[in-house]
Amino acid sequence: MDLVESYAQDLRFARKSFTRALLGLVLLAVVAFPWVAPDYMVFIATLVALYSIGVMGQNILIGYTGQISFGQAGFLAIGAFAFGHLRIWGAPFLLALVGAGTVAALAGILVGFPSLRLKGPYLAIATLGFGVAVYQIFVNWEVLSGGRSGLAIAKLKPMLGLSPVRYEYYVYVLLLAGFTLATYNLVSSYVGRAFVAIRDADIAAEVNGVNLTRYKLLSFAISSFYTGVHGALYAQVLGHIEPQIFNILESITLFVAVIIGGVASIEGSILGALFVILVPKVFSNFREMVPVVYGVTILLVLIFEPLGLFGRWLKTRLYFQLWPFR
Amino acid sequence: MGDLLEVRDLSLNFGGITALQDVSVSVAEGETLAVIGPNGSGKTSLFNCVTGIYRPTAGGVAFRSESVLGRTPDAITRLGIARTFQNLRLFHNMSVLDNLMVGRHLHFRKNFLTALLRARGEEIRHRRRCEEIIEFLNLEPVRKSRVADCPYGVQKRVELGRALATEPRLLLLDEPVSGLTQEEKDESAYWIHEIRGRFGITVLLVEHDLRVASRLADRMVALDHGVKIAEGTPAEVQRHPEVIKAYLGE
Known part of the structure; x- marks a missing residue:
């Protein structure tokens, strides 16, 4: 029987025993994965983990706050190169990660200023401009980008006797778990409510005491922090970065992941990341078809399942909850 | 004076259109004031000026003897003014x-x-x-x-x-009973009455339903084409020749 007896109980993380059991199973599977899957699959899972962080950040901005941004490639590049330089100067991994996120967050605040005036497609164009500008700056400013040869980043030294691939997987999955938990907490707090309020009715949010300037910029800052960390983790995995990696397609990929995974859904962000990583792998023999797959999937999702993959999961769950009554 | 809200000679222009012209309204602590007027007479514009959504062209708005002009809507809410919207913004x-x-x-x-x-x-x-x-x-x-x-x-x-x-001291209600059934209207009227009794909140109300408005309000102000045409007790205002002209024509 699902009976809530206090407000505190109502706010508990994973309140229902079913949710807790499911969560336990997922965690078990995630921990066991590298011991049963080949190294190649483990590497792909690592990519999914780091993309999930970026998609989650993008979802905070697009899904929760309702501010369309196409400038994510810019934040990715800023995060990646900040991370690269910090690592080359000898900063330890975690410190460089926080540094990369912080630099990206500061850039995010700057980009957020147009959002105080612009809405919808106009904001999308302004942020698109930012992404392209950052790309051009890195391509043309060799001091930042390391020139033609790019930046080389030292691999992580595995600990606990794990193989490098497994070690990286566990580090990234742990980071993803941290970010996921923080995101859950954030969106269920007063901050998350302010974000959704701005998305659903900005004037009403303002009249109810939500400072639009502060919370729009905060949303941009948090989102670009996530994206900066994504960029940094990506740089670490690749071991070598050059500006050409962070072109406009990266922005679009993150956007696609948000829409397909599910707008304003954390689980959806992970599903979306899974999608944009797996599709290019599955279609690796027809690489030029990948954008077509994205486009068609977005159309299908918007027509048949506006809540994305996560919405499909919700409906499936409802089906079993109501079974055999339909 | 001791007025909670004081709107002084407020004017609001959009390009060539005058939405409000030299409107002065004051609301005393604890009273319920109703603003009436035909569509487009500037009632909602008045609310938008008080809550900081519009910037008036001229005039002043003071809440507890403090000017609210130039403040953002959230800062005004923090002072103790809350509002509802005519076309629900939930x-x-x-x-x-x-x-x-x-x-x-x-x-x-x-x-x-x-x-x-x-x-x-x-x-x-x-x-x-x-x-x-x-x-x-x-x-x-x-x-x-x-x-x-x-x-x-x-x-x-x-x-x-x-x-x-938001625990306001002044509550601005923009057509709180429009679109409701008769039963719901009566309930709402009861709640609005109770808000004043139980929470001690002063109410400024825009309403088309004159029956509800005159039941709730201590005083009434009538607007037409952005100009204040009458002020007084509900009975006085509804008998005022200008008000009858505004609603029914010549």
């Missing part, structure tokens, strides 16, 4: 409870770290206040429902509750 994808919790936003002790770490003391404290409002407005059955799924009458109540959650 947070449609949130639950009824969360809508009210947004109303509590300005009373939260804000600390980003507690938000990240799920320290929920503040949530629980404010939830208690929201539950009082939920009980007052009979919203218990829909507490966790998505607002978009609720019927119109309930949505109107949610908006009223959200405004109450």
Whole structure:
């Protein structure tokens, strides 16, 4: 029987025993994965983990706050190169990660200023401009980008006797778990409510005491922090970065992941990341078809399942909850 | 004077259109004042000027002898003015409870770290206040429902509750009973009356339904084409020749 007896109980993380059991199973599977899957699959899972962080950040901005941004490639590049330089100067991994996120967050605040005036497609164009500008700056400013040869980043030294691939997987999955938990907490707090309020009715949010300037910029800052960390983790995995990696397609990929995974859904962000990583792998023999797959999937999702993959999961769950009554 | 809200010679122009012209209205602490007038007479514009959504072209608005001009809407709400909207502006994808919790936003002790770490003391404290409002407005059955799924009458109540959650001293109600059934209108009138009695909140109300308006209001102001044409007791205003002309024509 699902009976809530206090407000505190109502706010508990994973309140229902079913949710807790499911969560336990997922965690078990995630921990066991590298011991049963080949190294190649483990590497792909690592990519999914780091993309999930970026998609989650993008979802905070697009899904929760309702501010369309196409400038994510810019934040990715800023995060990646900040991370690269910090690592080359000898900063330890975690410190460089926080540094990369912080630099990206500061850039995010700057980009957020147009959002105080612009809405919808106009904001999308302004942020698109930012992404392209950052790309051009890195391509043309060799001091930042390391020139033609790019930046080389030292691999992580595995600990606990794990193989490098497994070690990286566990580090990234742990980071993803941290970010996921923080995101859950954030969106269920007063901050998350302010974000959704701005998305659903900005004037009403303002009249109810939500400072639009502060919370729009905060949303941009948090989102670009996530994206900066994504960029940094990506740089670490690749071991070598050059500006050409962070072109406009990266922005679009993150956007696609948000829409397909599910707008304003954390689980959806992970599903979306899974999608944009797996599709290019599955279609690796027809690489030029990948954008077509994205486009068609977005159309299908918007027509048949506006809540994305996560919405499909919700409906499936409802089906079993109501079974055999339909 | 001791007036809670004082609007002095307020004018508002949009390009060539005059929405308000030299309107002066004052609301005393504890009273209920109704603003009436035909469509497009500037009632909502007056509200928008008071709550900081529009910047008036000339004139002043003072709340507790403090000017509100130049402040952002959220800062004005923090001073103690709350409002509802004529065409409902709710947070449609949130639950009824969360809508009210947004109303509590300005009373939260804000600390980003507690938000990240799920320290929920503040949530629980404010939830208690929201539950009082939920009980007052009979919203218990829909507490966790998505607002978009609720019927119109309930949505109107949610908006009223959200405004109450900010704990205002002055409540601006923009057509609180429009679009409701007769029964709902009577209920709403009772609640508005109770808001004044139980919470001691001063009410400024825009209303087309003159029956409800005159039942609730101590005083009445009539606007037409952005100009104040009458002021007095509800009976006086409704008998005023200018008001009759505005509503019925020559």
